[in-house]
Amino acid sequence: MDSANPVVELKGITKRFPGIIANDSISLKLHKGEIHALLGENGAGKSTLMNILFGLYQPDEGSIELNGEQVIIDNPNKAIELGIGMVHQHFKLVQPFTVTENIILGMEPKKYGLHVDYKTATAKIKDLSDQYGLKVNPNAKISEISVGMQQRVEILKTLYRGADILIFDEPTAVLTPQEITELMTIMRRLVEEGKSIILITHKLKEIMRISDTVTIIRRGKVIDTLKTTDTNPNALAEKMVGRNVSFKIDKKPANPGEAILKVRDLKLKNKEGISVLNGLSLEVRSGEILGVAGVDGNGQSELIEALTGLRKVDSGSVMLKGLEIMNQNPRQMSEHGLSHIPEDRHKHGLVLDFSISENMILETYYKAPFTKGGFLNQQAITEQAERLVKQFDVRTPSIDTKARSLSGGNQQKAIIAREIDKNPELLIAAQPTRGLDVGAIEFVQEQIVSQRDQGKAVLLISFELDEIMNVADRIVVLYEGRVVGDVLPEETNDQELGLMMSGSTVAGGH
Ligand SMILES: Nc1ncnc2c1ncn2[C@@H]1O[C@H](COP(=O)(O)OP(=O)(O)OP(=O)(O)O)[C@@H](O)[C@H]1O
Ligand SMILES: [Mg+2]
Structure with missing residues (x-):
């Protein structure tokens, strides 16, 4: 040099x-x-x-x-x-x-x-x-x-x-x-x-x-x-x-309750006739973070889309708190208590030409207190946006700034703020920390754990094995559109997960 x-x-x-x-x-x-x-x-x-x-x-x-x-x-x-x-x-x-x-x-x-x-x-x-x-x-x-x-x-x-x-x-x-x-x-x-x-x-x-x-x-x-x-x-x-960051999340043992989400035998063929969901079944209980590990392209996107109403599946069953919700539309899913941090924040997370405050009420604008007597209640909307921006440290000059001009990581924080604040029964978090700085990752992972501590069910889909191992209470491995492994983080390691992710069968499991 x-x-x-x-x-x-x-x-x-x-x-x-x-x-x-x-x-x-x-x-x-x-x-x-x-x-x-x-x-x-x-x-x-x-x-x-x-x-x-x-x-x-x-x-x-x-x-x-x-x-x-x-x-x-x-x-x-x-x-x-x-x-x-x-x-x-x-x-x-x-x-x-x-x-x-x-x-x-x-x-x-x-x-x-x-x-x-x-x-x-x-x-x-x-x-x-x-x-x-x-x-x-x-x-x-x-x-x-x-x-x-x-x-x-x-x-x-x-x-x-x-x-x-x-x-x-x-x-x-x-x-x-x-x-x-x-x-x-x-x-x-x-x-x-x-x-x-x-x-x-x-x-x-x-x-x-x-x-x-x-x-x-x-x-x-x-x-x-x-x-x-x-x-x-x-x-x-x-x-x-400007402060010390811990890379290991500090969490109490999980205290899982009843099954909130029951997915049974989901099947889906894509346009080419290839099975992308191949009899996929899983359960997420209240007070539990279920991590989904797997190499990209093994059905993760299709599973998320099916669970959030973005894609219809061919057969199977999706029960949320005992209610069959398979193939309903995204708003119905949201009404049933489902929140979704999407993997593609530009496609499904934000309307880039809307302001931050408008983005904060994308799925709730038609309800009280944001709509009252048929009119938008601007003060309630402003208060909501101001509160979320502060609480989740979304760095923006103002809540009237368009989402497009926020930095990538701050767009992600805005989505997470909105989805967690909905106080869902089930939070589906797909690659939630993608593009975030180490300080923001720590904060977001703490928020996810705090959801489960409040008795919510969390489905965490991530390509980062570190994140799955660190945050999830239980891990399922997806391979070719179905679950091939169901393990506890404290009883497995990167090598074993890696083997299951590549389709090798591993002795043991649950
Ligand atoms: N076109 C723009 N109009 C207005 N503000 C902008 C524009 N582009 C960036 N900004 C602002 O400038 C600041 C820096 O943004 P920048 O995208 O450079 O951050 P970054 O370091 O790349 O962050 P990240 O890690 O989240 O990608 C942010 O506050 C952002 O909101
Ligand atoms: Mg950037």
Whole structure:
């Protein structure tokens, strides 16, 4: 590392939004061949800073230098021209197009000035994918491939455009553990070949495992820049949130009562006629957190959609407190006392162009006290929103701010606040801590445990084995659309769960 000659230098970057200073005179140096992690609380200003480097926003103050020369990056095309690529948290791929079409979109090589020269493009993509170990199927449609492969397409797209500086904004939030390991290998390969990387992640283990340098920001300001080998997860967490964070949740033993949710023999075939739910049965009792473990794509999404009224199943039974509710619609499900923290917060959790206060009453606006005598009661709505924003530490300039302009983690906190506040009989929490900072994770997990301590039933679906092991009172493992294991966290371990998740039968169980 040559500290004299950074490839990128951000100098005193300041960016203001209405009611907030998102970046407050931030300076940062990125060196050639370096993986520089950017760590900070939800809303600290990480994505804003990277959006400035990628030309999506203009700074109010400060400057950017590339290889010692000042540059103005006033749009993403300019950034690409300068060799900067960004892999966004929410991918920007065209679903019905193929992998190759997406990679060359906007820069198709032309033959005789007429036709797109796919042969040249395909050859170049193949070279890049071999060079960096980015395995993709060039002819597959985006809608048919896994999230991990979509991300590789995004990376190839930036490399195809000649990027030397790569920005990754929370690339691992949506990946499975196996895909994360693959991504880490790819990132290593990229820096070995002379690329430089800025990596945003909330996962401290990943920072320790892959980064050379880490910069911590809090409320728009740089707190510190450290060599990764000179720090550790506890120190990083403390610098980031300004207090000590415990990574192990403190909870009393569960005291389960009657079964609140009884799912029997759910069956569902998808459009292609493949069984995605294959006789799935489970029970969640009051005062119990049932964790659902499994590799992505083994029926988790379909189970959640069936339980929340978003998808009809072919047969089976779903009983909530003794009432058959299978194939009812989402509002009916909600009326029966079901809350849902969805895995896709943009699709099902929030209306992005509504204000925070409107989002807080999305499912309850038609009821008292929010509607009275046929009219919306603005004061009650305001009070509700103010209370939830405070209680759940949703960082927003005001409750009238649109959900769209909140940081990713704060959007998630807003949904969790609304769903837990409904005081449900059954809380379905799908990937509830995805995209949250370590301080917010601790808070949300405590809220989930507090629900079960109040006698509620909780169904927790998570790809994070740590989270399942830490929070759940009992664990079921899904494989190919049914439950293949039912164990207690204190009687199992990651290896055993891993085996069941891969379909191997394990002796024992309950
Ligand atoms: N387009 C925008 N309009 C108004 N405010 C914005 C906009 N984009 C970001 N903000 C605000 O700027 C602050 C920083 O947001 P940013 O998205 O950079 O946070 P972050 O560090 O990436 O957080 P997270 O970890 O939750 O993704 C937040 O308070 C956010 O509400
Ligand atoms: Mg962000």
